[in-house]
Structures are given as structure tokens and as C-alpha cells.
Amino acid sequence: MFKRFFYSEKNEQLVLKEMRTHLELLEQACRCFVDFLKGGDKRFLEEIVEIEREGDIVRRNILSTLYKGAFLPYLRPNIYRFVEIIDETLDLLKDKARLCEFISIPPILLDDTLQIAVLNTEMVRMLIIAFDTFVAGDDLRERVLAVRIYEKRIDDLYHDLFLRITKVSVEDFWQGRGLGDFFSLLVKLSDLVEDAGDVLSLLHLSLS
Amino acid sequence: MKxxxxxxxxxxxxxxxSSVYEAIERMVNKRxxxxxxxxxxxxxxxGVITARDVVFRVLGEGKDPMRxxxxxxxxxxxxxxxxxKDMKDVLDIMREANVARVFVCDGDDIVGVVALMDVMYASLIERVRG
Structure with a gap:
């Protein structure tokens, strides 16, 4: 069944290839953010913005191929949803990068911020592994569980981090707001990736 | 996995x-x-003190945790x-010493802790990574 839907038609192959590219772009953007946190080089932030633009192109390609009739109609909504979630995650990374241009992360929070960013990247890698498993038509329950494990760890880390954020003094309202927004975006990424994993499971179920 | x-x-x-009561209070507050x-x-x-030590060696023996x-x-x-070190080494230590958590050191400094659940999570991720 999987082979029929995923390998026989040119349009289906194209969509799957572009979805993989979309995920790779997300991983690349996450790695850029980790590199920025490690060294403070703002060129990585510009690269994230570029990657997001590239992601938009990929997203449009996928949608137009779906419009041309790739996949059976009942599968399209969840494929579309998956693509939208990945796109939203890339948008979120871009917003985070923009915020980092004018806020400075307090040194006492930097270590935990970096750890969350690294876990986010690992989580995206796990989603790619899950996606490959899905395309191969194998059972992806274990992969999706691994994605959820990462999400839980990030949540736990954020809980501790949040208690310390409240004790950080800021220069003015906008610095405080920027910092608050930044940390919200930092953890929202893992929620979105977890959602993408769940949609992948749904797609897998639809085909079995 | 390291x-x-x-x-x-x-x-x-x-x-x-500090008193054992303070330890109980801290464990309850921090879960x-x-x-x-x-x-x-x-x-x-x-050293290390666990909820198990508190229950079996203080409360269970009728000692006053305040004193x-x-x-x-x-x-x-x-x-x-x-x-x-490798996560597998943690498992060996846990098995040998019959403990549920192992502290992580960097030279003389203690930098982290690995609990039984962490080992379970790490093993699963390792399996998926292949």
C-alpha cells in the first residue's frame, strides 16, 4: 500500500522529497541557532532568516504539487497540516533570531538556553528519522515516543529556567518583554515538533 | 550516548x-x-540522601527527623x-551498587545527575538512532 502511494507517482515522490528538504532546512536553522548561542556570531541569525525564506519556497512547491493532485484527497489535509507545522516552526526560529538581534541573554541563563537549543535540534533530527521511517512504511511508534521524550526534557528544563527568569533584572520594559518572548519561543518550538510527530502518526494510521 | x-x-x-526534616521539606517542595x-x-x-533513607532509617525506626x-x-x-562516559556504564554502576541515580562529575566538581528514567529514555533514543 505504501509503495503504491509513495513511489508509483511522480507527484507523490516530489512532495515527499520536498517535505524531507523542508525538515532538513529546519534542522539546519536549529543548528545555526545553537552555533549563535555558542559563539555569539550574529551572522548565524541572518542565515536563519535566509533559511526561513527558502522554507517558504519549499512549502509553496509542496502545496502546488498537492493542488495538482498528489496523494488521495483523504490524505492531503494531514500532509498539508504537517507542512504548515514545519513552516510555523521555521517562522518561530526566524522570530527568535530577530529577537536575538536586540536582546542579550543573561549569562546565568545561557547554559540552560543552550541545552534547550541543543535538545530542540536533536528533537528535529529525531523527527527526520521518524519521517524516513514513515516513508519506508515501517512502524514509527518508537520514533514518535523518542520525540516526546525530548519534549518532556525540554519542558522540565524550562520549568527550572522559568523560576530563574523571574529573578533576572532588566533595563526597561522592552528588554523584559523581549526576553520573555524569547524564552516562550524557545520552548514553543518543541511543542510544534511534537505536534508534527503526532500528525505523522496520524498519516501512518491513515495508510495502515 | 555520552x-x-x-x-x-x-x-x-x-x-x-542540617536536620532530616529540612531534607524532607526540600524534597517535598522541589518534588x-x-x-x-x-x-x-x-x-x-x-554524600547523598534519598527518600528511601529518610523512610527506612529515620521515620521507620521512630526517630525524630527534627533531631x-x-x-x-x-x-x-x-x-x-x-x-x-557512556550511558551503558551508568547502567552497570546502578546494577552493581543497587542505586537509582548516579551523580556526574567533571574532575572534582559534580555537574549533573542521571536517574533510572534518564537511562530508560537514553536507551530508547539510542535504539531509534540506530
């Missing part, structure tokens, strides 16, 4: 001369099951593993 990749960096410390113990008289010495000091029941030395 230990540092999956350890919890947050460690709660308590002084060996944790163990505390790292530091000794003011010996900076190198480190019992942590140093009386803390386990020393603390069981540690270097941060660049």
Missing part, C-alpha cells in the same frame, strides 16, 4: 549538619527524591561517573 548528553544539570545540595550532601568540615567529601542530622544517615562517598 552521559553529559542526557544528564540533569540541576542538583539540589544540602548541608550535612525530588534525593539530595546531594555537602560537608562544611571537608570540602572534598560529598536527626543528615550526616547520620547520608551515604558517603557519593557514587559518581565522569561526564564523558
Amino acid at each position: 552521559v553529559w548528553e542526557f544528564m540533569t544539570r540541576k542538583i539540589e545540595w544540602i548541608d550535612a549538619d 525530588i527524591r534525593s539530595l546531594a550532601v555537602c560537608y562544611s568540615d571537608s570540602k572534598k567529601q560529598k 536527626t542530622k543528615i550526616r547520620e544517615i547520608a551515604k558517603v562517598p557519593m557514587i559518581c561517573i565522569p561526564k564523558d
Whole structure:
């Protein structure tokens, strides 16, 4: 069944290839953010913005191929949803990068911020592994569980981090707001990736 | 997978001369099951106190937690593993020492802790990574 839907038609192959590219772009953007946190080089932030633009192109390609009739109609909504979630995650990374241009992360929070960013990247890698498993038509329950494990760890880390954020003094309202927004975006990424994993499971179920 | 990749960096410390009651209070407030113990008289010495120790060696024996000091029941030395060791080594230590958490060290410093659940999570991720 999987082979029929995923390998026989040119349009289906194209969509799957572009979805993989979309995920790779997300991983690349996450790695850029980790590199920025490690060294403070703002060129990585510009690269994230570029990657997001590239992601938009990929997203449009996928949608137009779906419009041309790739996949059976009942599968399209969840494929579309998956693509939208990945796109939203890339948008979120871009917003985070923009915020980092004018806020400075307090040194006492930097270590935990970096750890969350690294876990986010690992989580995206796990989603790619899950996606490959899905395309191969194998059972992806274990992969999706691994994605959820990462999400839980990030949540736990954020809980501790949040208690310390409240004790950080800021220069003015906008610095405080920027910092608050930044940390919200930092953890929202893992929620979105977890959602993408769940949609992948749904797609897998639809085909079995 | 290396230990540092999956350890919890947050460690709660308590002084060996504090009362067991203070340890109970800290465990309840922080929702944790163990505390790292530091000794003011010996900076190198480190120990650990777990909920199990509190239950079996203080409350279960009818001792007053207010009057019992942590140093009386803390386990020393603390069981540690270097941060660049493999997760599989943690499992071996847990099995041999019959403990549910192992502290992670970087030289003389304690930098993290790995609990049984962390080992389970790490094993699953390792399996998926292939």
C-alpha cells in the first residue's frame, strides 16, 4: 500500500522529497541557532532568516504539487497540516533570531538556553528519522515516543529556567518583554515538533 | 550516548549538619527524591540522601527527623561517573551498587545527575538512532 502511494507517482515522490528538504532546512536553522548561542556570531541569525525564506519556497512547491493532485484527497489535509507545522516552526526560529538581534541573554541563563537549543535540534533530527521511517512504511511508534521524550526534557528544563527568569533584572520594559518572548519561543518550538510527530502518526494510521 | 548528553544539570545540595526534616521539606517542595550532601568540615567529601533513607532509617525506626542530622544517615562517598562516559556504564554502576541515580562529575566538581528514567529514555533514543 505504501509503495503504491509513495513511489508509483511522480507527484507523490516530489512532495515527499520536498517535505524531507523542508525538515532538513529546519534542522539546519536549529543548528545555526545553537552555533549563535555558542559563539555569539550574529551572522548565524541572518542565515536563519535566509533559511526561513527558502522554507517558504519549499512549502509553496509542496502545496502546488498537492493542488495538482498528489496523494488521495483523504490524505492531503494531514500532509498539508504537517507542512504548515514545519513552516510555523521555521517562522518561530526566524522570530527568535530577530529577537536575538536586540536582546542579550543573561549569562546565568545561557547554559540552560543552550541545552534547550541543543535538545530542540536533536528533537528535529529525531523527527527526520521518524519521517524516513514513515516513508519506508515501517512502524514509527518508537520514533514518535523518542520525540516526546525530548519534549518532556525540554519542558522540565524550562520549568527550572522559568523560576530563574523571574529573578533576572532588566533595563526597561522592552528588554523584559523581549526576553520573555524569547524564552516562550524557545520552548514553543518543541511543542510544534511534537505536534508534527503526532500528525505523522496520524498519516501512518491513515495508510495502515 | 555520552552521559553529559542526557544528564540533569540541576542538583539540589544540602548541608550535612542540617536536620532530616529540612531534607524532607526540600524534597517535598522541589518534588525530588534525593539530595546531594555537602560537608562544611571537608570540602572534598560529598554524600547523598534519598527518600528511601529518610523512610527506612529515620521515620521507620521512630526517630525524630527534627533531631536527626543528615550526616547520620547520608551515604558517603557519593557514587559518581565522569561526564564523558557512556550511558551503558551508568547502567552497570546502578546494577552493581543497587542505586537509582548516579551523580556526574567533571574532575572534582559534580555537574549533573542521571536517574533510572534518564537511562530508560537514553536507551530508547539510542535504539531509534540506530
